[in-house]
Amino acid sequence: MWDGAARRLSYICAGHPPPLVRRVRDAAAEPLDSGLDIPIQVLREYCYGERTVAFAPGDLLALYTDGITEALSSRR
Numbered sequence: 422m423w424d425g426a427a428r429r430l431s432y433i434c435a436g437h438p439p440p441l442v443r444r445v446r447d448a449a450a451e452p453l454d455s456g457l458d459i460p461i462q463v464l465r466e467y468c469y470g471e472r473t474v475a476f477a478p479g480d481l482l483a484l485y486t487d488g489i490t491e492a493l494s495s496r497r
Contacts, residue, residue, distance in 0.1 A: 427475070428475055428476045428477070428478075429473055429474065429475050429476070430473065430474050430476065430482070431471055431472070431473045432453070432471070432472055432473075432474075433469040433470065433471055433472070434455040434456065435459070435460055435461045435469060436459050436460030436461070436463075436487075437455075437486065437487055438452075438455075438485060438486075438487055438489075439452040439453050439454070439455035440452070440453045440482055440483060440484050440485075441453070441482070441483040441485075442474065442476075442480060442481065442482055442483075443480065443481040443483075444477065444480050445477055445478070445479030445480050446477075450481075450483065453472070453474055454472055455472075456470045456472065
């Protein structure tokens with residue numbers, strides 16, 4: 422959930438790759454903490470750990486699905 426007034430994002434990963442954040446003050450993008458969360462509905466009673474991260478003006482967030490990291494090159 423995005424809180425625009427506070428510039429904070431609350432999230433869970435639920436087995437997906439962690440989001441990447443590029444801070445305006447740094448050159449490299451780094452993954453956000455994803456913890457050890459498992460995919461949704463693997464364990465019916467599992468409690469996911471919500472995380473919160475603050476953003477400064479100019480920070481960038483990249484969200485992607487596991488299909489990106491599992492894709493194969495057509496050159497193979």
